[in-house]
Amino acid sequence: MAEYLKLTNDIVFQRIFGKVGNENITKAFLEKILGIKIEELTLDTNKRLIGEEIEDKIGRVDVKAKLQDGTKVIIEMQVTEYSYMVKRLLYYWSRVYVGDLKRGKEYDELNKTIAILISVENLEETKEIEEYHTEWELREKRHKELKLTEDIEIHIIELGKFKEGKDKRPEDIWIKALKAKGEKEMEELLKNNKELREMKEELERITADPELREKYYYREKQLRDELSRIKDGYMKGIKEGILEGKKAGIIEGKEENRKEIVLNMHKNNIDIETICNIVNITEDEVRKIIENANKE
Numbered sequence: 659m660a661e662y663l664k665l666t667n668d669i670v671f672q673r674i675f676g677k678v679g680n681e682n683i684t685k686a687f688l689e690k691i692l693g694i695k696i697e698e699l700t701l702d703t704n705k706r707l708i709g710e711e712i713e714d715k716i717g718r719v720d721v722k723a724k725l726q727d728g729t730k731v732i733i734e735m736q737v738t739e740y741s742y743m744v745k746r747l748l749y750y751w752s753r754v755y756v757g758d759l760k761r762g763k764e765y766d767e768l769n770k771t772i773a774i775l776i777s778v779e780n781l782e783e784t785k786e787i788e789e790y791h792t793e794w795e796l797r798e799k800r801h802k803e804l805k806l807t808e809d810i811e812i813h814i815i816e817l818g819k820f821k822e823g824k825d826k827r828p829e830d831i832w833i834k835a836l837k838a839k840g841e842k843e844m845e846e847l848l849k850n851n852k853e854l855r856e857m858k859e860e861l862e863r864i865t866a867d868p869e870l871r872e873k874y875y876y877r878e879k880q881l882r883d884e885l886s887r888i889k890d891g892y893m894k895g896i897k898e899g900i901l902e903g904k905k906a907g908i909i910e911g912k913e914e915n916r917k918e919i920v921l922n923m924h925k926n927n928i929d930i931e932t933i934c935n936i937v938n939i940t941e942d943e944v945r946k947i948i949e950n951a952n953k954e
Contacts, residue, residue: 662844663865665836666778666817668720669877671735673870674860676701676721683860684723686853688731690829691774691791691813698726719750728769730754736777744783747775751812774813776836780925781816790819791827920947 663670675684678701685699702722721733732754736743751773759768784792794812798804820833831847835854838844848855864870916937923933930944937944 661865662840663861663871663874665838665861666735666737666776667874667877668735668737669870669873670861670864672720673864674857675733676703677860678703680856680860683853683857684721687829687832688723690827690832691815692731692772693828696725700724719754722754730757730769730771731774732772733774733776736775736779738779743775743777743781747773747812751810755809768809770809770811772811772813774815776815776817778817780818781814784814784816788819790817790821790833791815791829917947917951920944921951924948 665671665674674680675687681699681701684701685696688699689696700723702724704722719732720735721731723731723733725731732750734747734750751771754773755768755771759765792814794814796806796810798806815833817833817837820830820837822830822834831851831854835844835847835857838847844858848858864874916939920933920937920939923936924930924944930941933944934941
């Protein structure tokens with residue numbers, strides 16, 4: 659049996675939700691995410707975002723679509739967390755928003771643009787929010803009932819925060835599919851959902867395509883290397899802090915600082931055995947800290 663390909667891999671995600679011919683899948687997905695009825699959706703095969711000047715930064719989104727009323731939608735799947743992720747999303751939004759405004763056109767020809775970030779890792783900016791799906795708009799600070807414009811709308815979906823049955827949002831079944839780790843888990847979601855079955859069929863076609871599979875594995879290696887660099891840098895910083903006697907109160911044995919370090923290392927996918935060795939506590943103590951944090 660071929661290895662199950664993860665939907666969060668951007669090669670797979672782009673192929674399923676950004677491929678012309680898969681509009682029904684993307685339409686159904688966006689209807690649940692955005693909470694609107696979409697009559698017509700067009701997928702844009704050109705996902706490069708090019709600035710006006712030659713020195714402007716060039717970006718590329720995973721999915722780019724246009725709805726029947728001219729609204730533009732971009733989706734970015736992010737596996738690893740970057741401190742500048744929100745700024746990058748805003749940059750992508752701005753490029754798409756002004757992208758169709760050519761010389762001689764009026765500003766009223768600008769169309770509403772929706773940016774959707776799907777992140778495997780939880781974001782620092784939203785760490786105080788429990789919900790996995792947050793929606794952001796432009797409102798007056800003291801009069802939050804007043805929205806300055808409908809043109810900007812940003813959705814952030816943090817897969818790590820999703821807990822089945824907690825939020826009970828319309829898109830829950832799609833989030834379960836994105837997080838599925840194997841055939842059995844996916845098969846349980848397909849009953850009575852035509853678009854999810856179509857998505858599964860597209861995934862099977864990708865799995866059967868040697869070239870796409872090779873791209874998938876190469877991308878997975880890139881992501882592993884990237885995560886490894888992040889972990890190595892984090893571990894180095896902690897070890898240097900221990901040697902200097904300055905890292906988060908480990909030497910002083912301060913309980914709160916110890917908890918913070920355990921949770922930070924756990925968030926960065928550092929294994930429990932390594933955490934035990936660095937913080938100098940037992941595996942049971944580490945698990946207890948993590949369990950208590952999840953309850954809070």
